[in-house]
Amino acid sequence: xxxxxxxxxxxxxxxxxxxxxxxxxxxxxxxxxxxxxxxxxxxxxxxxxxxxxxxxxxxxxxxxxxxxxxxxxxxxxxxxxxxxxxxxxxxxxxxxxxxxxxxxxxxxxxxxxxxxxxxxxxxxxxxxxxxxxxxxxxxxxxxxxxx
Numbered sequence: 001x002x003x004x005x006x007x008x009x010x011x012x013x014x015x016x017x018x019x020x021x022x023x024x025x026x027x028x029x030x031x032x033x034x035x036x037x038x039x040x041x042x043x044x045x046x047x048x049x050x051x052x053x054x055x056x057x058x059x060x061x062x063x064x065x066x067x068x069x070x071x072x073x074x075x076x077x078x079x080x081x082x083x084x085x086x087x088x089x090x091x092x093x094x095x096x097x098x099x100x101x102x103x104x105x106x107x108x109x110x111x112x113x114x115x116x117x118x119x120x121x122x123x124x125x126x127x128x129x130x131x132x133x134x135x136x137x138x139x140x141x142x143x144x145x146x147x
Contacts, residue, residue, distance in 0.1 A: 029078055029139040039082055044104035046088070049078035049139050050114045061125035062093040063114060065102075071146055073114040073125045078139050079146030090127050098126030111135025 029049075039045050048063050050073045060072040065088050071079040073092075085106040091099045098117065102110055109132060117126045130138070 026143045026145075029136075029142050029144070032144055033136075036080075039107060039109070042106050043082045043084050044106060044108040044110065045080050045082050046090075046102060046104060046110045046112060047078055047080045047135060047139065048073075048090070048112050048114055049135070049142055050075055051138050051142065052076070052115070061097065061114075061123065063125065064091050064093065065089070067091075074145035076142055077145030078142045079144065092125040094124060096124040098124070100127040100129060102129060111139070113138065 046065070048071060052075065060074050062069055063071045063073055065081060065083070070081045083104060085104055085108075088102045088104060089099055090102055090112060091097055096117075100112065102112065104110060111130045111132060111134070113128045113130055113135070114125050115128070117124055
């Protein structure tokens with residue numbers, strides 16, 4: 001008959017396997033941040049990140065910047081785009097997706113969290129512009145999912 005310790009070990013092993021499912025595999029933000037290229041003069045950088053697996057491993061909504069596909073809301077992943085200073089609008093592809101205005105100054109870095117608006121809307125993506133310290137902390141263990 002299995003012991004309580006045996007059950008606990010089996011449960012931990014199962015959780016470890018589930019935690020690894022659906023997320024990107026590669027370099028995390030903390031390791032990658034020290035070797036990222038500098039932003040070109042006159043441009044700024046926008047990080048998009050998805051801190052949880054709420055979308056599900058096979059659901060990765062599109063992320064568009066001014067209508068151009070720039071990446072996907074990959075669970076536990078992040079990517080970035082560099083753009084000239086200006087105002088941009090981030091959206092998804094579907095009508096249920098959210099929208100957010102992103103003002104971007106030259107040399108500035110912005111952080112945008114992508115998330116499912118509710119447990120019942122796993123195919124929709126919404127956005128939240130967060131302060132740099134919060135974005136960097138959120139992204140510390142996330143894995144690069146860009147091209």
